[in-house]
Amino acid sequence: MKPLGRHDRRKATQRRGLRILLWIPCLFLLAQISGGLVLDYAWVRPRYPMKDDMLTNLHSRKHLPEIVFLGSSRFGSDIDCGVMDAELRHRLGDGAPRTFNASLPAGDPTVSERTLEELLQQGHRPKLVVVEVEPGCLAGKDNWLYQHVLNVLDWRDVPEAGLALCRNGRIMYLVRGRLLPLCLHKYHIRKEATRLVKGMFGSTPALTPSDPPVGTPILDDPKPPATTAAVSAVREAGGQVFAREVQDFHLGGVAARRLERLLACCQSAGIKVLLVDVPVSTPQRLARPSEVDKAFLEYVNTLTIRYGCAFANWRDQVPDEYFADSHHAYHEGGVYFSRRFAARELAPRWRGKE
Structure with a gap:
């Protein structure tokens, strides 16, 4: 060569x-x-440690809760399961259902559908699913x-x-x-890998499944934190953000399709669904144009007819003083909402009254 x-x-x-x-x-x-x-x-x-923590918390229960909340950080701040469980026990007796908050940050119907899918795959079929809905998360431009x-x-x-x-x-x-x-996801990969390696060289005590105790019902509303000028400004700014979310509002995006798939899944599985328009402060309510509100409510009404679900409008049911921003409640606001929601929505529905 x-x-x-x-x-x-x-x-x-x-x-x-x-x-x-x-x-x-x-x-x-x-x-x-x-x-x-x-x-x-x-x-x-x-990929999503918060969701894994939520599912771990759910499966640490001795008895899986009958009522599950699916939604965003708004439900995260609104829902106090301890308060709701106590109110339900007070009104329904020892056979009252237990609640679980499966909400996640930015949890629109896309997240709710996937969360419910995982719950069903893991063998948990709640009797009632409460789903957060509002125009911003259902907008056809899919904000989240x-x-x-x-x-x-x-x-x-x-x-x-x-x-x-x-x-x-x-x-x-x-x-x-x-x-x-x-x-x-390199940060969480390193963090979880380190945790797994440490677990290989140490013993992790087995956790015995247990249910959180049911407390006594709260009889009086907590006093809300003082409203400062800074908090008022944050509420106003949040209203402006929401106004941008519902600009050129139309339905038919990914979130709306996934909400309908979630409802169809629940309908076929015999799971009751309650759709809830969550409480928000006055600046955010005023940022919702009347034509947007009309289209949203007409669509929700269509869903209740098509899928046999129910709808509850709570957007103006919590005073502004209980909000840390335009749509997230303080802890006191969560107590205020949870007492009333359990009494007005959950207890009557559990008795079979609409």
Whole structure:
């Protein structure tokens, strides 16, 4: 074989270097996608530790609760299960149902559908599901979808979510969530890996399932914190944010479709559903145009007829003094709401009265 000349050797070296340069990003993407599949379907905790903590808390119960709340951080601040359980026991006796708050930050129907899906897969079928709804989370432009592609949705959801994110200009969130998951979740991956390694060299005591005790019912409303100028400004700013969320309002986006899938699933499983328009402060209520409110209420009425669910409008049922911003309640606001909601909505429905 004729030896290669200097020029030929240089060309061969360049070709080999080019192949290496091409293989590096390919291997990087392969590692990212493979790791993403692990995070999607096997080791899911690093993607969304808060959801995993919530499910762990649920399954630490000796008796699974009959009433589950699905929603966002608004439900997170509104719902005080201890207060509700005490009120239900007071009104219904020892056979009263127990409640569980499965709400998660930015938990619109996209998150609620996936949470309910996991509950059913794990063998928990509640008798009543209370779902948060409001125009901002049902808007056709899918205000919160970009957050969910980072930690909730997986490859099954790419076709539906991809089209919606292209329309609202946030497709790069989907690219990051699907093609760079190891980079995106590196902090929680390191944290959980460290915890697992430490657990291998130490004994973790087995937890005995138990139910939180039911306290005595609260008879008087707590005094709300003083309203400062700063808090008032935050409430006003929140109203402006909500006004942007419902600009050019229309229905028919991903969140609305997933809400209907959730309702259809509950209908087929024999699970009752109560849709709730959550309490908000005056600035946020005033930021909801009448035409938006009309379209929203007409749509919800259609859902109640089609899927046999119920609807309760609580948006103006909590005084402004109980809100830390335009739509998140103080702890005192959660107590105020929970007492009334358990008495007016949950107890009558549990007795079979509409």
